[in-house]
Structure formats: structure tokens, C-alpha cells
Amino acid sequence: MPRQHVNIHIALIGCVCLCLLGYLSWFESRAQEAAAQVAAGPDFDSPDSTSVIVNKHRPLADPAYVPQDLADIGGVQLRAEAAAAYLQMNADAAAAGVGLVAVSGFRTADAQTQLHSSYSNTYGQQAAESISARPGYSEHQTGLAVDIGNPDGACSLEPCFEATPAGAWAAANAHRYGFIIRYPAGAEATTGFGYEPWHLRYVGPELAATLTGSAQTLEQYAGLPAAPGYPADRAR
Template sequence: MPRQHVATHIAIIAGVCLCLLAYLSFLGSTESPAPSAQLPAQAQAAELPELPAQPHAMDVDSPDSTLVVVNKQRPLPVEYVPQDLVDADGVPLRLEAAEAYLEMVAEAAAAGVPISAVSGFRTGTEQDQLYVSYTENFGPETADSISARPGYSEHQTGLAVDIANPDGSCALEACFGESLAGSWAAANAHYYGFIVRYPAGAEHITGYAHEPWHLRYVGAEQSLSIHDAGTTMEEFAGLPAAPDYGQ
């Protein structure tokens, strides 16, 4: 083959190769995935902002819940009895409440404040007997302001405890709030999971006169929140007031 023909063939082959390389380079640039698409699924998920955890709703309906709300509009089954009752300073309470109560009174005693328990869990039958006695002694209107009808008492939950001074002074009376034990409980009970369930000035919400001796166990987290908010359980749970019994 003449030398000039060889040079021509070489030039043509070189041109074809250059065109092919350019075409392949163009295809590579158009088909390459975006950098973010090349990341593993786990890496892409990690870049998403974390959503705040949703708070757990308060279980105010189940009888076994430590946050069950019992009032004149929200009764318990009359036959209800908690399954984990234990002795706490001579009165029956649910296990969790009993442990918290014993811790509370031990630390109160260490601070020089003796506290005793006078009432814990009561059955529906026991509550009926108590309510009847109040009705006979004070009349139905007064009885409804200081005692619950059977099925409507917090004591039936096993989470309520009435406390007193060991010498019996001001027992189950408003003056208990001014006593050493009453003052200490008002200032400290919420650190142990208890609240004063029927505070002064909330009669139109709770349906009961102020009872500085009546403590209700709700758990340490909720007791701090309720105490700091300065509200009743009804208000804290977003429930309507219960000044009277439902029809």
C-alpha cells in the first residue's frame, strides 16, 4: 500500500477513536447518579431531622391505672378491688403507692416530723357504710361534700391515703393543714408521687371540701407536674369539673 494511503488510514482510525471516546464520556456524564442518590439508605435517613417524641397520653379511665380519675362524674365498678394491695403502716395500699408512702414517712420522720396513716383502701361496701353514717349524722348535702358515695371514692383505687399526726390532733379536720405533719406533707408529698387531692379553693371542681390529709398517689413525674401547675387532677387531665353527681 502506498505510504500516503497508510497515513490516511491511520488518520481516519485515530479520528474514529477520538469520536468514540468523546461519546462514551458524554454518556457517562448524563447517566451518573446525583451524589445524594449514591448514599446508602441508612445515610440518607440519618440526615433527616429527628421528630420530637410524642408524650404518652394519661390513662385516666382504667381502674388499675395510677392516673385513674375518680370523682362524682367518674365512678369505679362497685366490686372493684386492686390485685396488688399490701400493708403500709397499718393500712392497705397498692404496692407502688405503699412503697412511695413508706419512703415518704421515713424521710419525714428523719426530719423530725412523725406521720401516721389512718385510712387506705376501702371496698365499695365499706364506703357505703361510711357514707350512710355521714348522711345520718350530717344530712345528705353535707355528707356529699365530705364523703363519697360507694363506687365514687378514690380510696377504692388503693392509691389514696389519709394521714394524721400520731397523737390524733386535728385528725380528719381542716386544722390538720396547719399542723406539723400537714404542713410537711403539703410542702413535700409531691416529691414522693403524692398530691393533696382536694385543695382549698377547688371545691367547685373536685366536689369536696378541702382535705389536707387526703393524699393521692399518681407517680413521681405526674405529681411534680400537677404540683408545679397548681391544678387539680381534673384540670391537669383536661377533664370537666365534677361538683355534683351525674344524673
């Protein structure tokens, strides 16, 4: 073989080796990052984290926070990852003969202000605080919470929803798609809200399976104190 061809072959082999080494280096770096994230555990603080915890003690750092990756799931919006999981859950429920509808998803701070004021005017502030978060303290503002219902509206946003087709199916299967029932029965003193079998919160399949299997709230799993009320109210 002519020396020129040999040199070309050597050069090509060298390029391939360099590319392979570069890929291996990148792959190792990503693997180390993933391992570090696993070792560090879920991020309960960043609003962009799917495991962020927002409750009556933990408002969003930015009261006007809006996720940058919102996607439509049929008239309401969720963050892209949660939206994809919801749409798959919805399709699988339909295949099983159960209809699910998304009643409410992402809400802006202004929308939450209007909703909270409406509940306060209708039911009084004390009752409203058990069913509606103040602006800046709502999971809906993270784009990770969705209220679901039955297509016929049966027991919409009521505790009896748990016994309806949509409620029973979600309770048994939502964790497979990364959703938990965020405000379970009997946890009012921890979460600060009454039982809401319709309020699903996306945390990812792994964490959802852990929480569902252990029957823990997010606060309990994270080792955070209970958040039955707003701290400022106790100081009055």
C-alpha cells in the first residue's frame, strides 16, 4: 500500500479514537453527574425541580414564578414532563374504560389570588384556608399539580370523588405515572389541607412509588415540619 494511503488510514484511525475517547469522557461525566444527583437526593427547594415542596411554610421564592416549559393537556397546562406523564395516564385509563379529565393545572399568582378571594368571600377565611392556598403558596403555580375529574362531573372537587371511576383508578394507578395524591385523608395536620383525592401532584415515577408504598406525605419523606397553617397567622 502506498505510504500516502497508509498515512490517511492512520489519520482516520486517530480521529476515530479521539472521537471515541471524547464520547467516553462525556459519558463518564454524565454518569458522575447522575450519581451525584442520586447521592444528593431529591431537590425539595428549587421551583424547577419535580420534587419541590410548596406548602404553607414554604412559599415560592419568586411570588410571580411561571414555569418555562408549560404544555397543554386539554384546556389546562402542566410542565412538559408532567404533561407527558398525564397524557399517557389519560390514554391508559381510557384503554381501561375509565375517563379522566383535567379540571385545573397551572395557575398564575393572579389567578390564585382571585380563586382564594372567591373562596374566602363564599366560605369565610378559615374554611377557605383549608381548601385553597394563598398566592405564592400554591402547588398549582409550579405547573406540577393537576386536579382531575370524571367526564360527567360526578363528585367534582369533592371527597366522594375517591369512589368514582376516575377517583378509584387514579388512586390505584397514578403513582405508576409519577403522580401522588398530595393531600391524603388523615394528613390535614401535616399538609394544611383537607382530603383532596382529585389533586394529583407530579413528582416522578421513582419518588411517587416510594411515597405511595410508604404512605408518607412529601413533608414526612423530606423530614420537614408539619405545615398546618401560615406562620404569620400564629404570630398574631
